[in-house]
Amino acid sequence: MKRVSFSPLLAALTLLAMVFGCATSGSQPMYYWENYSDSLYQTKKHPTSENLAEHQSVLEKIIETSKEKNCRIPPGVCAELGYIYAMRNDNKKAIELFTQEKQIYPEATLFMDRLIQRSERKPESEKAAQAPNPPGQNQSQGAAVEKVGTEEKAK
């Protein structure tokens, strides 16, 4: 294999041109991802509670900045934050965020409804409890999902 020297400048320019050049119609970037990839990478490398909290705050910041700049929240961000809340059994907050994801991206509806349904089944609160979902006893609750979703939205 050929070994060729690498020019960081060229790489930076190409990257910039690709990310911002073709992705935008005006001067505004398409999305504000903040340092999402970096903080996610840190949680993989050292899954300490500090790093996990840091990643959560990055997700919150992405949502905040996107709203401030009147920009669409990037795909998956609301859902991922909702998932963090769902893991702590903070189901109300989780459902709120899953609902937000499908409002921004209708493509996500089917999957978000599944996640909402799952959060619905779990006992509310007891945030420290990491009890897994009791499987197979929740068939009848699907109809309630939409209602809860709208209530969350109304707040």
Added chain:
Amino acid sequence: MKTIAKSKRVGLMFGLLLMLSLYYGCAAGPAMTTKGEKFPLMYEETPRSILIMPPINESTAADAKEYYSTTVQEALSYWGYYVFPYEITADVLKMEGIYDAELLTNMPLAKFREYFGADAVLFTTIRKWDVQYLILASSLTVSIDAELKSTQSDQTLWKYSGTTVVDLSGGDTGGGLAGLIAKAIVTAASTAMADYVPYARQTNYRALSTLPVGAYHPKHMTDQAMQFPDQSPPEREDDDASATQ
């Protein structure tokens, strides 16, 4: 006044040309093709949402899979697709026993449409993720294959393979043999896993440059004519050359 305006315009043209030549740096090398010509199914099926599969790791680095997977979702979003949240979908797939996308070779992709509502599924393979240690020049290689498949037709909608080779030896440290040894030590120390991730990202962005853009991108359905160098499978060497300089 006119001359100033004119020279300004010339300057602008020059700048534009420079940008273009940077963008299509390797235009003189391999034959060119267009997005529309190469990936017509993308414009027929017009997938809106993409599910990222756990990467298939063929490299010798065991950690590569987990680290590489943190670089895909963000990159792909800029191409205007709804990208399912990988941190959640990877968990769901794992619970379903799908931690390795290798296991999916015989599975109809319609399953992913039914469960997630995904229009297309992105398979990635990490071919190389390693460092060659040589005394004079060490190099880091990240090599990724990507393939987007339809959950409607199971057909391949888009594919690409890209390699980034980085010369790690840096500038001359001088100092004869002692300098060389020092340099080798520096190189070894500086090639921790962390160093791969930026190059993996760079490889992603270059690979994605040939992907027709999705519904959330302002150029949706208007980028058929965009040119890029045609990639015939055996010509890995060309990849490397365009990756670097």
